[in-house]
Amino acid sequence: MPSVSSRADSIAPSPIRKLYAAVARQRDVRFLELNIGQPDVPTPVELTAALASYKPPVIAYGPALGTPACREAAAGYYDRWSKGVTASNVVVTTGGSEALLFAFAAVCDPGDQILVPEPFYANYLGFARMVGASIVGVRARLEDGFALPSDEALQAALTPQTRALLFSNPGNPTGAVYPASELARAAAFCRRNNLFLISDEVYRRIWFDEEPPSALSLAGCEDLVLVVDSLSKTWSACGARIGFLISRNGDVLDRVGRMAQARLCPQPMAQEMAVAAFALPDSFYEEMRLVWRGRRDAMANALMAIPGVVAPIPTGAFYAMVGLPVDDADAFALYLVERFRYRGESVLVAPGSGFYRDPVDGQREIRLAAVLDVARIERAVSLIGRALAAYPGAM
Ligand SMILES: Cc1ncc(COP(=O)(O)O)c(C=O)c1O
Numbered sequence: 001m002p003s004v005s006s007r008a009d010s011i012a013p014s015p016i017r018k019l020y021a022a023v024a025r026q027r028d029v030r031f032l033e034l035n036i037g038q039p040d041v042p043t044p045v046e047l048t049a050a051l052a053s054y055k056p057p058v059i060a061y062g063p064a065l066g067t068p069a070c071r072e073a074a075a076g077y078y079d080r081w082s083k084g085v086t087a088s089n090v091v092v093t094t095g096g097s098e099a100l101l102f103a104f105a106a107v108c109d110p111g112d113q114i115l116v117p118e119p120f121y122a123n124y125l126g127f128a129r130m131v132g133a134s135i136v137g138v139r140a141r142l143e144d145g146f147a148l149p150s151d152e153a154l155q156a157a158l159t160p161q162t163r164a165l166l167f168s169n170p171g172n173p174t175g176a177v178y179p180a181s182e183l184a185r186a187a188a189f190c191r192r193n194n195l196f197l198i199s200d201e202v203y204r205r206i207w208f209d210e211e212p213p214s215a216l217s218l219a220g221c222e223d224l225v226l227v228v229d230s231l232s233k234t235w236s237a238c239g240a241r242i243g244f245l246i247s248r249n250g251d252v253l254d255r256v257g258r259m260a261q262a263r264l265c266p267q268p269m270a271q272e273m274a275v276a277a278f279a280l281p282d283s284f285y286e287e288m289r290l291v292w293r294g295r296r297d298a299m300a301n302a303l304m305a306i307p308g309v310v311a312p313i314p315t316g317a318f319y320a321m322v323g324l325p326v327d328d329a330d331a332f333a334l335y336l337v338e339r340f341r342y343r344g345e346s347v348l349v350a351p352g353s354g355f356y357r358d359p360v361d362g363q364r365e366i367r368l369a370a371v372l373d374v375a376r377i378e379r380a381v382s383l384i385g386r387a388l389a390a391y392p393g394a395m
Pocket of ligand 1: 037094095096097098121168171172200202229230231232238242243
């Protein structure tokens with residue numbers, strides 16, 4: 001029998017999905033799912049209407065970089081934060097995921113490294129592995145709200161193989177927002193060390209205190225910056241599989257363009273949804289943020305009521321990284337699935353270990369996603385409190 005390559009050997013199963021085997025074995029229990037970032041917020045009707053009106057005689061390939069209408073609409077949207085962005089700066093991709101893969105492949109050769117504040121979105125590990133690069137984590141701390149690590153800490157992680165600094169802002173899994181001053185510090189660090197800055201902005205419109213700036217707006221950094229965006233979260237259209245890579249660096253765009261041609265094109269019908277999304281009025285974003293703010297508040301307040309729990313209040317995205325009074329959060333997550341029941345319900349959470357390079361660093365944390373309505377979030381978090389009170393491994 002021919003043997004497979006070793007490329008995927010070190011890609012761990014998704015931390016979020018790995019409890020599902022145990023979930024599948026359970027009977028007579030309803031799970032409140034706070035474990036995955038799949039919002040239950042309805043997709044705006046403008047997007048579904050755009051999809052429904054797509055009725056060509058032939059569903060043909062589109063242009064490799066995206067349809068002109070979609071790229072123009074995206075450029076008009078980004079021009080609001082960064083004057084002068086044009087369609088030529090925008091590549092439409094199959095989700096933010098493909099934009100990340102293209103970004104990594106465009107800036108890294110095999111053996112190269114990407115610095116990422118840790119904890120981080122677990123799939124970065126897989127994308128890096130696919131292109132033969134690796135992720136080097138730089139610890140951010142729950143105690144200081146997962147702020148961007150200091151220049152000294154970033155510097156200490158540098159090697160001759162480092163090619164880029166990457167983060168999601170607002171952060172998954174942390175819910176932290178890097179303000180303009182921190183973004184400028186990150187950019188200055190990249191400039192000093194000749195690194196690209198890959199800014200994953202798929203949650204950028206979901207913020208509660210201070211609007212996170214786009215890295216596209218960093219003056220004098222046009223050659224460094226690659227921005228990743230997506231239709232998935234802001235417009236609640238995860239299944240549309242439309243994302244964007246935006247850059248002003250001609251070499252990056254050239255490399256990404258070659259890769260984009262090799263995979264032919266992003267799906268034209270889904271790009272119709274993106275055109276509709278970018279035409280939505282500002283009131284859409286305000287209302288969307290209010291929904292997420294209500295959920296953030298509900299989650300933060302309910303967490304505060306649980307003894308021994310430490311959780312920075314998220315200032316963006318829809319996640320919270322939560323420190324628990326247990327010494328093995330993986331075991332606690334499994335306890336919720338297999339043992340704990342209250343009035344026929346339990347909760348699914350994502351163990352924190354999957355968001356760190358070394359699982360031990362996250363062994364007392366879980367990540368919650370506020371993807372249910374307020375009443376169910378309150379109920380789910382109160383169930384976590386009840387479960388901790390009953391849990392034999394609680395400290
Ligand atoms: C930080 C971050 N980046 C990128 C993605 C990928 O999003 P998509 O491929 O659905 O656009 C996700 C999805 O959860 C995410 O959380």
